[in-house]
Amino acid sequence: MKRTLRPAAGLHASSSRPTIKDVAARCGVHPSTVSRALSPAMKHLVAADVADKIQAAANALGYRLNMAAKGLRTGRSGLIGVLAPDIADPGFPPMLSGIADHLHAQGYATIVADAGTEGSERDLVDRLIARGVDGLVLATVSLRDDVVKHCLDAALPVVLVNRVDAAGLLPSAASDDAAGMRLAVQHLVALGHRRIGHVAGPQHISTGARRRAGFEASIRAAGLSARHAPVEAVETYTRAAGREAALRLLARRTRPTAIVAANDLLALGVYDALAARGLTCPGDISVVGHNDMPFVDMVAPPLTTVRIAQRDMGEAAARLLLDRLAGREAATDHIVLAPELIIRGSTIAYEH
Amino acid sequence: MKRTLRPAAGLHASSSRPTIKDVAARCGVHPSTVSRALSPAMKHLVAADVADKIQAAANALGYRLNMAAKGLRTGRSGLIGVLAPDIADPGFPPMLSGIADHLHAQGYATIVADAGTEGSERDLVDRLIARGVDGLVLATVSLRDDVVKHCLDAALPVVLVNRVDAAGLLPSAASDDAAGMRLAVQHLVALGHRRIGHVAGPQHISTGARRRAGFEASIRAAGLSARHAPVEAVETYTRAAGREAALRLLARRTRPTAIVAANDLLALGVYDALAARGLTCPGDISVVGHNDMPFVDMVAPPLTTVRIAQRDMGEAAARLLLDRLAGREAATDHIVLAPELIIRGSTIAYEH
């Protein structure tokens, strides 16, 4: 069973990856000295000339630190787990990129698990833990309580991105959902709309619930009656679900003149529903999305939407985690990013 | 410096993660027996009742295998590195998802490095190797020879996805680029177009070069003169680059009546260029993309494009790698997937 990759003639060092021992042998020093010379934090303990010699030998041999061994000894893997709701969601990559860049710069590698296509979140987290991740970034918006608890009693540094947990226990980086909805509603109200519908996201997801709450609060703040602000919630953030919900909205007694969707995918579903009913946007109905995901500026009509700082969000989450990892209990636990209204062609004034 | 997470009162087992030793102590057996009982491959070596008891104890304690330790001993990390051209590219996620699903099902975890935003590919590969990855999936289309060589003499199983290397040394899963361009050109020719331009991708990237070659071959096959089939190549697969290249194409003496872009991002850039010149699509100029990335069916006009089987490509690559990892030298080294023409609103007949 044993695989012998190395050639029979074992004259010099082994042909496979050189270890700290090989470097030590080449320099005539003890492996521990090599370890120290190669570690920035311990380097001051070894004589400068020896350190140089070791460094040179390491380069010559093409020595690379074995992270598994280091991790075993130190108890830190240098791995960060990222739990994604669905990699294929176009909104996710910018966030991931923000997370990964920051983390990589500090020597961490990220391993991302896709909750969209794979098993239960709980299992995924367990697998990540088995891998010995030093921390976790949860972008999974469909986070259930037990996962949070699970992480908590695994005593693992955890941060949330693009979501918050109900109890506010976990540090998070998220967009100001209430503010985003306020921007959307105020924009429509300013355009003269008085009957505004909302296609809400899944209510067990923080963005879904908070945006809905934000929508309703904004409606009240604008002095509009809730009766003229119907809400239809979906079960998943998909174009198809958005279509169905919009269809239900359009079937109401008094049809809204504008629809605010909880995200851009749903907004595209609203477009589909309008087309199915022979209605036009923005002529018959104005539509506002949320997230400003890539290419919504190119659809017909270009989507008016609330842009959230996805990449910044990822970066903020990474910083939050890095703080925890370094043992500094950061000042802020909840970073909220300001959204921005991007006005395009899907909203126009309502003519009375 | 030593961190003491465990409470002072160390009565029972330690409070941090239980190890194989804790399980052994609880069952009154030797750690090696636990190791065997918990390993599917070695389980037959231990008595059934003992194995059950161990299994139960492991569950009770919430024992999880330490992958770093296992990896150190066995020399296999269970980690696969994926080198992505750019995570933010909307075409990538489906591929990644195909790769990851297949690999995860076999117990591997993937760690993806983004060549788009980070250092040199060479460095990234080195970092991945330092992590002890068991294999590599290179989706980086901007692959230079030295990276291939580097992997080769690291004796690491490597597969290519969405690209092939010049020498054809590495196994790959890719779309049939020539066939895709043939579909596009034949479609336009059938519509009566005789002057067809091509916005080619970066020529140091296999998709860029092969699609261009495919385009030129198809033009010849259709009996059209190369003089009426101008080509402008870009340096990067971006919308902005597509715009510039299309502008150059439009500035030519005899303007083409149709443009085939090497991918959808470039095609969107072509849309931008047309808008900038006051031209309409498809009225003035027909446009064909490549890849059928998400939402190109929603842009105005909906993009006619060549759909490539991204997810299947990822899966095929994963299978290829799994084969190598298992030591079976697979039958096929190069898997090519058939593309499909998706006709939408960006192409219409050319009126003479």
Added chain:
DNA sequence: TGTTCTATTGCAATCGATTGCAAAGCCGAA
């Protein structure tokens, strides 16, 4: 010259799991 101090290096244990080999226990057959 003797002593103390410091800078540098070596030693050996350790992290958690795996595995070749040896030992122990048990069976039946001669």
Added chain:
DNA sequence: TTCGGCTTTGCAATCGATTGCAATAGAACA
């Protein structure tokens, strides 16, 4: 009763790097 053979378990080395402690050497000082 004894021996060969089989199953089951224990022992101990090992993977590669880290680190507390001990040892050494040389310098500085009295």
